[in-house]
Amino acid sequence: QSALTHPASVSGSPGQSITISCTGTSNDIGRYNLVSWYQQHPGKAPRLIIYEVDKRPSGISDRFSGSKSGNTASLTISGLQPEDEADYYCSLYVSSSTFPYVFGAGTKVTVL
Amino acid sequence: QVQLQESGPGLVKPSETLSLTCIVSGDSVSSGSHYWSWIRQPPGKGLEWIGYIYFTGNTNYHPSLESRVTISLETSKNQFSLRLRSMTAADTAIYFCARTRRSGDKVDYWGQGTLVTVSS
Numbered sequence: 001q002s003a004l005t006h007p008a009s010v011s012g013s014p015g016q017s018i019t020i021s022c023t024g025t026s027n028d029i030g031r032y033n034l035v036s037w038y039q040q041h042p043g044k045a046p047r048l049i050i051y052e053v054d055k056r057p058s059g060i061s062d063r064f065s066g067s068k069s070g071n072t073a074s075l076t077i078s079g080l081q082p083e084d085e086a087d088y089y090c091s092l093y094v095s096s097s098t099f100p101y102v103f104g105a106g107t108k109v110t111v112l
Numbered sequence: 113q114v115q116l117q118e119s120g121p122g123l124v125k126p127s128e129t130l131s132l133t134c135i136v137s138g139d140s141v142s143s144g145s146h147y148w149s150w151i152r153q154p155p156g157k158g159l160e161w162i163g164y165i166y167f168t169g170n171t172n173y174h175p176s177l178e179s180r181v182t183i184s185l186e187t188s189k190n191q192f193s194l195r196l197r198s199m200t201a202a203d204t205a206i207y208f209c210a211r212t213r214r215s216g217d218k219v220d221y222w223g224q225g226t227l228v229t230v231s232s
Binding site: 034036038044045046047048051052057089091093095098099100101102103104105106 | 158159160161163164172173174175208212215216217218219220222223224225
């Protein structure tokens, strides 16, 4: 089973840009492009904000962008706003695994 | 608009079986494009996969839970269900049902989640 590593927390001031990393290995993130990201506010269900590394669902602000380089996927939030304070999870689909879905441990984003 | 709604008990005794149901509206559990999934989140912790079911009835369970879990479909009621046996305090969590694209690229719709506490 793959394990995806996030920083525990990232913070920034309103208007700044922050980047959250999600690190795997050459056998998971390095090989597959089915990386998705989810935003979760306290007491709420997660919400899909990025899929297939860099695609945004309709209704998601273009302040959210995704990318991948080597074994690391990244989520960038530009123009940080107070409502962006939440937990963020990366997820990966590894088709070669018996159970192909895995979540990262999550990153707490704090808007200072 | 696709909506999912979990229902079930909020309190389960240790060693008992948890039964949850997810009612789906705006889509059909007989859809060939999606898996119908259960995901949980222990208090203050991250998201954990439980498993998913396809309209054929095929299932896939996370290795850490597969000896205790059963996911089933009720197509006539457009709902799917979770049974988790031999519950312990470690199973205390918010349980989410969700729709997962079969291509693997996204979990695009989630229920609001239901808190299940294991306690005597």
